[in-house]
Amino acid sequence: MRxxxxxxxxxxxxxxxxxxxxxxxxxxxxxxxxxxxxRGAILTNMMIAIAFTEAIAIYALIVAIILAIL
Amino acid sequence: MGLKSKVAIAxxxxxxxxxxxxxxxPVPQPEVHLSANYGGPSPEPFYKLGPIYITNTFIAAWxxxxxxxxxxxxxxxxxxxVPKGLQNLAEYIIEMMLNFVEGVTSKENGRKFFPIVATIxxxxxxxxxxxxxxxxxxxxxxxxxxxxTLLQTLAHTIFPALSPSLxxxxxxxxxxxxxxxxxxxxxLPLMLALVSFFSVEYWGITSLSLRHYLGRFLRFQQLLxxxxxxxxxxxxxxxxxxxFGILDVFVGVLESxxxxxRILSFTFRLFGNMTAGEILLLMIAFLSPWMIxxxxxxxxxxxxxxxxxxxxxxxxxxxxxxxTPHESEH
Numbered sequence: 001m002r003x004x005x006x007x008x009x010x011x012x013x014x015x016x017x018x019x020x021x022x023x024x025x026x027x028x029x030x031x032x033x034x035x036x037x038x039r040g041a042i043l044t045n046m047m048i049a050i051a052f053t054e055a056i057a058i059y060a061l062i063v064a065i066i067l068a069i070l
Numbered sequence: 071m072g073l074k075s076k077v078a079i080a081x082x083x084x085x086x087x088x089x090x091x092x093x094x095x096p097v098p099q100p101e102v103h104l105s106a107n108y109g110g111p112s113p114e115p116f117y118k119l120g121p122i123y124i125t126n127t128f129i130a131a132w133x134x135x136x137x138x139x140x141x142x143x144x145x146x147x148x149x150x151x152v153p154k155g156l157q158n159l160a161e162y163i164i165e166m167m168l169n170f171v172e173g174v175t176s177k178e179n180g181r182k183f184f185p186i187v188a189t190i191x192x193x194x195x196x197x198x199x200x201x202x203x204x205x206x207x208x209x210x211x212x213x214x215x216x217x218x219t220l221l222q223t224l225a226h227t228i229f230p231a232l233s234p235s236l237x238x239x240x241x242x243x244x245x246x247x248x249x250x251x252x253x254x255x256x257x258l259p260l261m262l263a264l265v266s267f268f269s270v271e272y273w274g275i276t277s278l279s280l281r282h283y284l285g286r287f288l289r290f291q292q293l294l295x296x297x298x299x300x301x302x303x304x305x306x307x308x309x310x311x312x313x314f315g316i317l318d319v320f321v322g323v324l325e326s327x328x329x330x331x332r333i334l335s336f337t338f339r340l341f342g343n344m345t346a347g348e349i350l351l352l353m354i355a356f357l358s359p360w361m362i363x364x365x366x367x368x369x370x371x372x373x374x375x376x377x378x379x380x381x382x383x384x385x386x387x388x389x390x391x392x393x394t395p396h397e398s399e400h
Contacts, residue, residue: 044174048387051380055335058342065345069102 013060201251
């Protein structure tokens with residue numbers, strides 16, 4: 001039951017950030033297609049935004065690890 | 071030879087690598103520790119320097135500090151106007167980072183933020199990349215024992231005629247490694263996050279005035295104005311001003327909360343990513359001991375760079391936000 005909880009925690013927790021990173025990548029690609037000269041700025045900003053999104057998945061991951069090994 | 075047969079051969083090679091490597095050269099099931107370990111028998115910590123516990127992440131952290139200091143020490147001996155060798159490499163790294171930092175913020179702000187941002191970047195990067203070296207997680211105290219592996223169970227279920235010990239690991243199993251990647255200890259990301267937080271606040275307070283800087287978090291102006299109007303007897307504008315004033319106070323509370331949540335988010339982002347990478351590498355080595363892990367080593371090298379970059383760039387962006395006067399106080 002605890003392992004099930006761990007699996008659910010990371011599985012459900014990765015769902016939202018996955019969608020979020022997908023949307024971010026979509027936006028970045030579109031921006032890149034429209035304005036290829038702004039590559040550096042787009043890349044940096046995309047990285048920062050992805051970092052914010054990914055942090056949520058990381059929280060879920062830590063909860064999952066703690067559930068699984070404690 | 072067509073493309074299809076090439077793909078088929080590649081798949082076959084990978085399959086053989088997994089099966090032969092897994093069955094005849096098994097790897098023990100990894101033990102996952104979230105906290106750093108002391109050396110020696112567990113009740114009585116072995117490495118202890120006065121009140122300080124010398125954990126394995128502590129050793130790794132100091133190792134990367136020594137490597138960084140050594141590199142820049144030897145690079146800056148006998149400096150020449152036309153750089154050569156080590157000095158050239160060091161200058162290239164520093165110049166690239168300085169250009170990037172100055173590109174994100176302004177020129178003089180870039181000069182001010184550069185030392186801390188660059189140090190965070192290099193330190194996190196060095197910790198992440200050093201953790202991929204082969205002596206990490208390998209040297210340490212061990213006990214001899216056996217460990218079941220996944221392929222062993224699979225092979226025994228599919229072919230019951232096989233001897234049950236085929237694919238079972240027997241030999242030394244590491245209990246406490248002497249080296250462990252420093253980023254996988256939550257104290258190091260927490261320390262870096264605190265350094266980043268306090269330097270951002272320091273830069274914010276010194277470049278704006280203290281009153282100006284705190285004005286972002288303590289937003290009572292509009293509320294006080296509304297109360298003043300209420301005292302003067304202008305009921306209608308006073309009510310709307312008070313309403314928006316309360317909203318403004320709430321925004322300030324949220325802003326200051328967001329400021330502190332950064333510490334938490336910085337810490338867990340780095341710690342979680344690095345720990346997850348570490349566990350991924352261990353698990354891949356356990357599942358298929360031959361060759362496949364190399365791909366994931368490449369992935370981890372890239373992720374280490376990305377995490378170092380993100381930590382440094384977020385510090386830079388927060389610092390830039392802190393030194394920029396905000397729009398509510400024209």
